[in-house]
Amino acid sequence: MxxxxxxxxxxxxxxxxxxxxxxxxxxxxxxxxxxxxxxxxxxxxxxxxxxxETAGFRARRVFAEMLEGGIPTVGTRTDTRVGELRQTGAPLDLALAGEGNFVVQTPNGEKLVRSGSFTLDPEGQIIDATGNPLLGTTGPLVVPPGPLEIDARGGVTVDGEQVGRLRIVGEAESAQPLRGEEALPGGRGLGEGDPVRAPGRGAGPDEIPDDLPDEMITVRQGYLEESNVxxxxxxxxxxxxxxxxxxxxxxxxxxxxxxxxxxxxxxxxx
The missing domain is CATH 1.10.287 (Helix Hairpins)
Structure with missing residues (x-):
């Protein structure tokens, strides 16, 4: 047989x-x-x-299932288990304890970010390692010179004055069906491979999720989330x-x- x-x-x-x-x-x-x-x-x-070893990276997991008519399909999902938090002390190293995602603005749309070692550009804009702006509730975050603090709810203050608030959104449904032309997510961390919302795209499975309520947000300043791999x-x-x-x-x-x-x-x- x-x-x-x-x-x-x-x-x-x-x-x-x-x-x-x-x-x-x-x-x-x-x-x-x-x-x-x-x-x-x-x-x-x-x-x-x-x-x-990539901070904030979340593993992908392969799934397989039978569609109607007995047609098999293969796809990937994001493993949403939280990685360990490592203290760095850097004021723009940010992580989230529990659920949620930061959001950065990329040339292709908004991208979900679990953790990142951010910096300031010459204009005072908070950016990620590739220059993408970190978004607040009203758009890209720009801060004046001075001691910067970010509280557990995402409030951004400089010299004791609040200058903005981090945009924190929920988890996304990120099951991706396998297609012959599909490329694997890039390996640069910062939530690579998570859904983005491209300009002009309507609602759909890749839509950025809603903002989290304050009571569900716990930002850790001076920490990075390790990979969960x-x-x-x-x-x-x-x-x-x-x-x-x-x-x-x-x-x-x-x-x-x-x-x-x-x-x-x-x-x-x-």
Missing amino acids: ARALLFTGGDCITLREEDSMSGGPEGLRAAGHALLYWQRRQEVNTHNLANA SALDSLIEMTTIQRSFEAVQTSVRTLDSIMETVANRIGRVD
Whole structure:
């Protein structure tokens, strides 16, 4: 009996014997979906491992599910578990204890940010490592010279005078279906890969979520959130993926051999 691995809900299952024997092409198609799944897991796991030391990075997790009509789909979701907070003492190192996201303005729209080592540009605008402005409730935050303090609710004060307030939004639904042209998120931290709202785009699954109420906000000034990726777990995952991929390849070779044998027998009967 030939066996091929398929996936459902992220787990492997075994094709029924009749799938492999009487529906050879279907068995190969199922094995092809499985290869795609494990390949995607390897890509995402490699990306996670590369960002194990990136402040604020949140791991991506691969999911697989059956759509209506038995069509399998593969996608990724953000692992929303909070990473450990590391104290730095820098006044513009910011993190969030609990849920929520900062928002930065990028050339492609607004992006969610869990943690970041921000700086001031020459105009006094608070920016991230790539020059994107950090947004307050009324737009980009610009502060005058002087001692800067940010309280737990996101209020920004300089020399004891409030000059702005951080915009803190909720968590986003960030399940992303797999497409052949889809690129993995960039590995520069600061919430890379989280949804953005491009100018002119209507409401949809990539819409920036609503602002959080004050009682749900806890900003930590002088802290950075570590990546929630475990390098050890990622290395173990790499071994699991490799073995599973090889098992599917073996199934493909077995199915191909069975189909060739059946074709030869049919040819002799004719």
